[in-house]
Amino acid sequence: MNKNSVSVRISAKDFAYQEIKERILKCEYTPNQPIAEEELAKDLKISRTPLREAMQRLELEELVVRQTNGRLKVAPVSVKEVRELFLVRSMLEGIIAAEAAEKCTEQDVRHLSYFANMIKQTANERDMEAVSTFGSQFHTYLYEVSQNKTAVKILRQLNDHIMRYRRLAHFIDTKETSFEHEALLEVIAKKDKHNAELMMKKHVLKAMEKAVTALKQYENTMNENE
Amino acid sequence: MNKNSVSVRISAKDFAYQEIKERILKCEYTPNQPIAEEELAKDLKISRTPLREAMQRLELEELVVRQTNGRLKVAPVSVKEVRELFLVRSMLEGIIAAEAAEKCTEQDVRHLSYFANMIKQTANERDMEAVSTFGSQFHTYLYEVSQNKTAVKILRQLNDHIMRYRRLAHFIDTKETSFEHEALLEVIAKKDKHNAELMMKKHVLKAMEKAVTALKQYENTMNENE
DNA sequence: CTTCGTATAATTGTATACAGTTATATTTTA
């Protein structure tokens, strides 16, 4: 076999996990929607054994919840949860920013500059979908630089949940976001740990306010339609 | 059925999870020790299906790791991981302390006083095992008061890992710990969010230093004996 | 018409069997 080709014999369990997770994050499966194992297994053309393992993983990540009768449903949403997600995220992103400021090389700064520039450019073009994408890449790059596996693992899960809320309540970035990333880059390049942490925390907490506002609006329109 | 009696028909999966987790946290299963599903299932007198679900949960919590050949072993330990665990924990305990300071009632303060007093008393008696136990209860009580499910869930997992390191490297609390809890109680009772957060962070980071020192010593003795 | 009880169906939890893969033991060859 070609040495460069990585054999990606993906297991049924992992396939199911990825597939179902995507459906939940994209809100194809809506909050509180019930899920039956047999039906889903048939749909994915696998047996219940690996499906159950996939579902358990999603359950532990709290993207699905198990009811007292043992049956599964897609996790509910709440303003309280959004606040918690962003509050915890702000602290962990703060750690990451500080550690990244400490460890980043000149090449890392160049990479981050690229993302910051793309954020600025797409923000000017009012392409907020792209702003969000490059924003994620900016943060994800910091994750790598920080080398803090414990924090990064938690952050990835938090970000999954946040992604679902984003799709659900349609909250988007603003022009401010662009400036914030530029300012962050600046202090990180200066290896200013302390300010990197503070600014990152504030940056994330600002995003929280947008998210909360959007979700409240979403919940209002939902209540009107019932 | 009596309304007060809670039916605790524990599943084979949950039984296995609890049992194996305990063995790992108590270091009956040592770091890097291989685990075979068949053998363990026989030992616990259950089939591989629920055992695998239990093992997957432990794997996701990183108390066991899956090797490239698909086989499981007890998670390794490292100084780097200890630092990450405590650093993340310090931030989350900081959030918790701030939120608890905001929300705590007079009765909560009385409960916390009890724990703080027991910490002081047992510290005076040099019963460091008891100090550790009441210390945990002090923190756990704050978790409840904070009502931050997201942070608490993560903290419980971090604390499991920390417990394993404690058992492995035998690091214990000191007299200082006692004073720190008293001081924490004081600012929380005054509902001083800001200082509650700062002091809690410092408190946890102090514990980190003890843990790191103890683990390094443990690793040294391990290397000498090989 | 509603409520209760019972039978039936649907769903989850667990055991077992088997297929596919990886490691180990054995044999063969130089």
Next chain:
DNA sequence: TAAAATATAACTGTATACAATTATACGAAG
């Protein structure tokens, strides 16, 4: 004797079958 090749054993991944639980449909009683 050492290395390579092959056979055997051990182990994991998945499917299927069955047991236990929960929900639903239906009929009887009030």
